[in-house]
Amino acid sequence: xxxxxxxxxxxxxxxxxxxxxxxxxxxxxxxxxxxxxxxxxxxxxxxxxxxxxxxxxxxxxxxxxxxxxxxxxxxxxxxxxxxxxxxxxxxxxxxxxxxxxxxxxxxxxxxxxxxxxxxxxxxxxxxxxxxxxxxxxxxxxxxxxxxxxxxxxxxxxxxxxxxxxxxxxxxxxxxxxxxxxxxxxxxxxxxxxxxxxxxxxxxxxxxxxxxxxxxxxxxxxxxxxxxxxxxxxxxxxxxxxxxxxxxxxxxxxxxxxxxxxxxxxxxxxxxxxxxxxxxxxxxxxxxxxxxxxxxxxxxxxxxxxxxxxxxxxxxxxxxxxxxxxxxxxxxxxxxxxxxxxxxxxxxxxxxxxxxxxxxxxxxxxxxxxxxxxxxxxxxxxxxxxxx
Ligand code: SF4
Ligand code: SF4
Numbered sequence: 001x002x003x004x005x006x007x008x009x010x011x012x013x014x015x016x017x018x019x020x021x022x023x024x025x026x027x028x029x030x031x032x033x034x035x036x037x038x039x040x041x042x043x044x045x046x047x048x049x050x051x052x053x054x055x056x057x058x059x060x061x062x063x064x065x066x067x068x069x070x071x072x073x074x075x076x077x078x079x080x081x082x083x084x085x086x087x088x089x090x091x092x093x094x095x096x097x098x099x100x101x102x103x104x105x106x107x108x109x110x111x112x113x114x115x116x117x118x119x120x121x122x123x124x125x126x127x128x129x130x131x132x133x134x135x136x137x138x139x140x141x142x143x144x145x146x147x148x149x150x151x152x153x154x155x156x157x158x159x160x161x162x163x164x165x166x167x168x169x170x171x172x173x174x175x176x177x178x179x180x181x182x183x184x185x186x187x188x189x190x191x192x193x194x195x196x197x198x199x200x201x202x203x204x205x206x207x208x209x210x211x212x213x214x215x216x217x218x219x220x221x222x223x224x225x226x227x228x229x230x231x232x233x234x235x236x237x238x239x240x241x242x243x244x245x246x247x248x249x250x251x252x253x254x255x256x257x258x259x260x261x262x263x264x265x266x267x268x269x270x271x272x273x274x275x276x277x278x279x280x281x282x283x284x285x286x287x288x289x290x291x292x293x294x295x296x297x298x299x300x301x302x303x304x305x306x307x308x309x310x311x312x313x314x315x316x317x318x319x320x321x322x323x324x325x326x327x328x329x330x331x332x333x334x335x336x337x338x339x340x341x342x343x344x345x346x347x348x349x350x351x352x353x354x355x356x357x358x359x360x361x362x363x364x365x366x367x368x369x370x371x372x373x374x375x376x377x378x379x380x381x382x383x384x385x386x387x
Pocket of ligand 2: 326327328330331332333336337338339353354356357358360361
């Protein structure tokens with residue numbers, strides 16, 4: 001660990017986003033869950049819910065941080081476990097407490113939920129308090145229920161889809177943050193895109209399952225099924241043209257090929273731009289690092305001993321996320337950036353290519369080709385003439 005003290009002159013954009021784990025438990029028990037079922041038991045030693053002492057201290061840090069960097073808007077993502085387990089009354093109390101303590105800052109709230117508790121009353125609360133909702137749902141029930149189930153083993157997908165309609169049809173549409181779907185390579189990628197369209201899920205992301213060389217995803221046989229899935233999904237998505245849902249992963253890769261730096265953590269986005277605060281006040285780089293058994297950055301610093309611009313140094317974020325030599329010389333680096341940090345862990349460090357290197361490389365190359373082939377022939381010809 002680095003004991004570097006306060007960064008007097010920041011050389012990076014200041015942090016503007018905190019993930020608050022307001023509830024540490026979940027009413028689901030997904031087989032791939034990085035919190036409960038991937039070898040990390042740190043959740044057991046933390047309080048079930050975030051108390052006001054933690055919330056008040058987080059607000060104090062946000063206010064100090066925003067004043068220091070002249071920021072007037074800050075993002076708080078409410079997360080779990082399952083954040084809605086705090087209950088409606090406590091949820092409203094938390095929102096109001098934060099808004100009051102942080103005034104006059106503009107606080108933008110997001111919430112990532114498994115969607116199983118949503119109802120009309122929740123939709124009203126979320127809309128009234130301007131909380132944008134993202135929902136985790138993995139695809140057709142016959143596949144997704146094998147992995148996303150309640151503690152009694154019952155699948156959750158149809159419950160979620162039924163409840164999702166209450167937020168989607170709400171006049172104020174709190175459902176603006178889209179769906180996150182963990183990839184199941186046994187679903188043909190094109191079918192997954194069709195399923196999103198059929199269910200009117202027009203903002204989504206496809207997540208490569210958490211895992212790495214030291215702790216591969218369940219059923220891992222290598223990257224090939226994921227490569228096939230991604231390429232298949234991309235072809236269908238690209239062919240849908242204007243009718244396609246937004247797929248963040250594809251769109252970010254396209255943007256990267258067009259010269260924009262990817263901000264997505266799954267494409268090597270800067271993890272120093274946000275931090276996670278657990279129910280006990282511990283600050284982490286990202287909760288998904290819990291799939292990296294042996295990484296020592298968990299629960300080492302807290303909101304009582306660290307300001308929001310110190311976590312990058314204290315947790316050695318830049319050192320940890322620095323791409324490896326192979327990535328830096330890779331022709332797909334501009335779009336891939338080494339992929340997602342937890343996919344790079346090998347049991348001792350992160351100085352590696354992604355477990356999904358083959359998949360990322362193939363997708364990035366295909367996307368470049370698709371972009372190039374959609375350019376007017378005159379541009380291609382001009383290039384040839386110029387050459
Ligand atoms: S809903 Fe999320 S937090 Fe809950 S068990 Fe599933 S993956 Fe884990
Ligand atoms: S494709 Fe592989 S080698 Fe290239 S940047 Fe991505 S992870 Fe690194």
